[in-house]
Structure formats: structure tokens, C-alpha cells
Amino acid sequence: MTSTPVTVTVTGAAGQIGYALLFRIASGQLLGPDVPVRLRLLEIPQAVKAAEGTAMELEDCAFPLLAGIDITDDLKTAFDGANVALLVGARPRTKGMERGDLLEANGGIFKPQGEAINAHAAEDVRVLVVGNPANTNALIARSHAPDVPADRFTAMTRLDHNRALAQLSKKAGVPVSAIKKMTIWGNHSATQYPDIFHAEINGRGAAEVVDDQAWLENDFIPTVAKRGAAIIEARGASSAASAAGAAIDHVHTWVNGTAEGDWTSMAVVSDGSYGVPEGLVSSFPVTCSGGRWEIVQGLEIDDFSRGRIDASVAELAEERDAVRGLGLI
Ligand SMILES: NC(=O)C1=CN([C@@H]2O[C@H](COP(=O)(O)OP(=O)(O)OC[C@H]3O[C@@H](n4cnc5c(N)ncnc54)[C@H](O)[C@@H]3O)[C@@H](O)[C@H]2O)C=CC1
Numbered sequence: 001m002t003s004t005p006v007t008v009t010v011t012g013a014a015g016q017i018g019y020a021l022l023f024r025i026a027s028g029q030l031l032g033p034d035v036p037v038r039l040r041l042l043e044i045p046q047a048v049k050a051a052e053g054t055a056m057e058l059e060d061c062a063f064p065l066l067a068g069i070d071i072t073d074d075l076k077t078a079f080d081g082a083n084v085a086l087l088v089g090a091r092p093r094t095k096g097m098e099r100g101d102l103l104e105a106n107g108g109i110f111k112p113q114g115e116a117i118n119a120h121a122a123e124d125v126r127v128l129v130v131g132n133p134a135n136t137n138a139l140i141a142r143s144h145a146p147d148v149p150a151d152r153f154t155a156m157t158r159l160d161h162n163r164a165l166a167q168l169s170k171k172a173g174v175p176v177s178a179i180k181k182m183t184i185w186g187n188h189s190a191t192q193y194p195d196i197f198h199a200e201i202n203g204r205g206a207a208e209v210v211d212d213q214a215w216l217e218n219d220f221i222p223t224v225a226k227r228g229a230a231i232i233e234a235r236g237a238s239s240a241a242s243a244a245g246a247a248i249d250h251v252h253t254w255v256n257g258t259a260e261g262d263w264t265s266m267a268v269v270s271d272g273s274y275g276v277p278e279g280l281v282s283s284f285p286v287t288c289s290g291g292r293w294e295i296v297q298g299l300e301i302d303d304f305s306r307g308r309i310d311a312s313v314a315e316l317a318e319e320r321d322a323v324r325g326l327g328l329i
């Protein structure tokens with residue numbers, strides 16, 4: 001076991017994802033079974049008491065890797081020395097709220113958090129934005145952290161990636177582990193494009209194995225893209241345990257690497273690859289190694305895929321223009 005604990009900051013710690021996430025971090029599933037962690041829980045003042053309750057339960061689990069828990073509503077304290085920052089807390093859309101209102105309310109959260117990360121986080125900080133609209137919240141935070149390398153700001157499309165694996169595994173009648181090279185492109189929204197044209201099932205092209213374009217267009221893509229809404233409809237609350245699981249997967253893969261011959265999906269700051277305008281936080285196929293991610297290059301994109309990638313990227317550009325118009329970036 002390494003001796004220095006890694007500081008993991010979780011915002012929105014008293015929320016439903018927080019409740020599904022914190023115990024898994026403390027048990028070693030985020031960073032590995034040999035890495036002690038110190039948790040920093042950030043909440044708004046009215047939810048600090050609830051976070052304290054969660055911290056009591058964390059304590060009661062007597063996790064050998066849990067080196068300490070701090071609970072705060074202060075940004076400096078929350079991000080001071082943070083090595084990993086999971087930005088989960090966000091302003092949800094409520095009745096009558098327009099998209100501009102939602103972006104503005106979240107700008108009020110992610111701008112100061114970006115500034116605090118810039119000023120106080122550890123040099124090796126890695127940021128995952130989960131709170132929606134995740135891609136654009138990451139763009140806002142990143143643009144207020146000029147001293148932190150852009151590649152440290154990511155947003156979560158791993159839940160979409162995992163949903164796509166599960167749907168394809170059911171259709172093809174194979175275990176999830178038989179599927180490699182799934183890709184989510186674009187925004188974590190209904191415009192996202194889950195792409196199976198580069199995916200492989202037991203080493204064979206997935207689209208060829210499935211051989212069902214109607215299923216792909218009318219079932220697979222909409223099911224994955226609208227899964228979040230379907231869960232809300234069924235559960236009366238948005239996905240929480242699966243979102244927490246995807247956050248664990250995202251950071252674990254980022255830090256520990258992708259398997260040989262596979263890749264994952266992460267929303268990262270675009271370098272212009274695949275025609276995605278530079279600076280947008282868009283989902284790409286990425287490999288990870290040595291704690292760094294790299295966009296998989298050289299994939300052939302046919303017209304079917306191109307149209308779908310372009311539509312989701314156009315939505316990201318609209319969101320960027322809206323937050324720019326609001327003076328948030
Ligand atoms: N990227 C993805 O795949 C997914 C994203 N989400 C998003 O994750 C976010 C959290 O979801 P839940 O935990 O279910 O929501 P929740 O409403 O249960 O919890 C959110 C928590 O954030 C806290 N919070 C609000 N503003 C804060 C701030 N400025 N600083 C610190 N904490 C703050 C609230 O007090 C609350 O405890 C939502 O935006 C949701 O839409 C959810 C599922 C998947």
C-alpha cells in the first residue's frame with residue numbers, strides 16, 4: 001500500500017449519485033485496492049448536515065483505505081490539494097426553466113469551481129464532470145482554470161458507453177466482455193451518437209455480426225440516447241447507481257489504462273480530431289495509458305456516422321455559444 005492518501009473531492013456529495021459513489025471510492029474501487037483515499041465532500045450549506053450523515057455511515061464501514069473525510073461548503077477547503085475532483089453537484093432543470101436559465105445557473109456553480117481548482121488543487125489534478133449539462137459544465141470549469149492543462153478536464157459519457165455495451169450484448173447474445181471498441185461521440189444528451197461500426201464482437205465487426213440496420217437506427221441508437229429519460233420515467237428519479245458506477249469506471253480507466261486492443265469513451269477537450277471544433281468538450285473514442293488519455297486516430301467515418309456526429313457536435317457548439325453569450329467562458 002502506498003502511504004500518502006490520494007485526495008478525492010466529490011461535489012454534490014449528499015445527492016443520490018454521491019450516496020452510490022462514496023462507498024465505492026472508499027472501498028478502493030476508484031483508484032485500486034492499494035491506494036488510500038482522503039475524501040473531501042463539498043455541499044451547499046443546507047445539505048451539509050445530510051453529507052455529515054453519509055460521512056457517519058462511511059466511518060461505520062471501517063474501510064481500511066479511508067484515511068479521512070472532510071465535509072465543507074467552502075470551495076477552497078474542498079479543492080485544496082485535490083488529486084481527483086468529481087463534480088457531481090449541479091443545478092437540475094426545474095419546471096418552466098429554459099435551457100439558457102439552466103446554463104446560467106450551472107455557470108454559477110462551475111465557474112467558481114474551475115477557479116478554485118485552478119488556485120488550490122494538486123498539480124496532478126484530474127477532473128470528471130458528471131453534473132448536467134456535463135460537457136458544457138466541463139467547458140465552463142476548464143475555461144476558468146487556465147493553469148491546469150486542458151487534458152485534465154473531462155466529462156462523463158461512460159454511462160452511455162456502458163449502456164451501449166449492454167444493449168449490444170443483449171442483441172448479439174454475447175457477454176459484455178466479448179465486445180470491444182464501442183464509441184460514444186458528441187454530447188451527453190439525446191443527440192449523442194453510439195457507434196458500433198468500429199466495435200468488435202469476439203474480434204469480428206459488430207455491425208456485420210448484428211447485420212440489422214433497422215435495429216441500429218430504430219432501436220439501439222434511440223434506446224441508448226434516451227436511456228436517461230427512460231430511467232427517470234420508470235424510477236421517478238434519475239439514474240444514480242449506474243451513474244456512480246460509470247464515474248468509477250471513467251476514473252479507474254483514466255488512471256489505470258485501457259486494456260490492450262480496446263478503448264473507451266470520454267468527453268474530452270477536442271484538438272480538432274474528426275472535425276470536432278477545437279476546445280469543445282466532446283465524447284471520443286480514447287485509449288488511456290500512464291494516467292493520460294489519447295483520442296483514437298484514423299477511424300473511417302461513413303456518411304451515416306458523419307451526420308450523427310455532426311448533429312451532436314452542433315448542439316455542443318450551440319451550448320458553447322450560449323454560455324459565451326452569458327459571459328460564462
Ligand atoms: N453524465 C451523466 O452520465 C449523468 C449525469 N447526471 C447528473 O448528475 C447530477 C447529480 O445527480 P444526482 O446526484 O442524482 O442529483 P441530486 O439532486 O440527488 O444531488 C445533487 C447534489 O448536489 C448538491 N449541489 C447543488 N449545487 C451544489 C454546489 N454548488 N456545490 C456542491 N454541491 C451542490 C445538491 O445539494 C445535491 O445534494 C445531475 O446534474 C444529473 O443530471 C446524472 C446521471 C448521469
Ligand SMILES: O=C([O-])CC(=O)C(=O)O
Pocket residue numbers: 132159227228229231238239
Ligand atoms: O438526465 C439526467 O439527469 C440523467 C442522465 O443524465 C442520464 O441518466 O444519462
